[in-house]
Amino acid sequence: MTDLSPRPDRELLVSDDERDRMAQRLREGLAQGRIEMAELDQRLAEVYRARTRAELELASRGLPEPGSRDALVVDERPTSRFALGVFSGFERDGQWVVPSTFTAWSMFGGGRIDLSEASFTGRETRVLAVALWGGTEIVVPDDVEVVVKGFGIFGLFGKHGRRPARPGAPRIVIRGVALFGAVVTKSKPPWRTPWR
Numbered sequence: 001m002t003d004l005s006p007r008p009d010r011e012l013l014v015s016d017d018e019r020d021r022m023a024q025r026l027r028e029g030l031a032q033g034r035i036e037m038a039e040l041d042q043r044l045a046e047v048y049r050a051r052t053r054a055e056l057e058l059a060s061r062g063l064p065e066p067g068s069r070d071a072l073v074v075d076e077r078p079t080s081r082f083a084l085g086v087f088s089g090f091e092r093d094g095q096w097v098v099p100s101t102f103t104a105w106s107m108f109g110g111g112r113i114d115l116s117e118a119s120f121t122g123r124e125t126r127v128l129a130v131a132l133w134g135g136t137e138i139v140v141p142d143d144v145e146v147v148v149k150g151f152g153i154f155g156l157f158g159k160h161g162r163r164p165a166r167p168g169a170p171r172i173v174i175r176g177v178a179l180f181g182a183v184v185t186k187s188k189p190p191w192r193t194p195w196r
Contacts, residue, residue, distance in 0.1 A: 010054040085109035106134035131181030158184040
């Protein structure tokens with residue numbers, strides 16, 4: 001049940017991003033069969049009329065409270081598709097939108113891909129990581145399914161195998177090769193939406 005008790009943050013004016021997140025949550029409610037199409041239209045109108053967080057929260061009445069990662073798959077343009085470190089490094093982290101396929105090359109350099117705060121464009125995301133005399137670290141949230149299928153030649157392609165996650169969670173498939181280098185995968189607790 002939506003909490004409508006007085007809280008100072010509920011009187012804050014909402015941003016366009018907050019309206020868009022709520023609209024996405026309502027569309028997911030429709031996809032799950034929790035609300036009907038006519039009701040979706042009515043609630044979306046409430047979302048885009050809302051001025052405060054209290055008014056915005058009213059549009060989600062009757063829907064379960066979102067968990068820390070309930071809106072992982074979004075209908076947005078990817079922020080970045082490729083990362084390259086040649087005699088240098090790269091880093092992708094923070095809140096970014098990952099495409100269905102992301103490619104990372106590190107050659108005589110290194111890089112870090114952090115997916116713990118990321119959103120995804122599909123239920124399955126493929127990461128192709130190639131490390132030639134270099135290294136790449138891939139940080140994955142610990143509430144998604146991860147499959148690692150790469151291999152090392154005089155190198156390390158770490159965390160082999162499959163790690164299951166909560167039902168319905170997105171799937172990240174990491175493939176590639178490490179030649180005289182390393183690609184390592186580690187998990188991290190997922191980022192939480194700050195005002196929920």
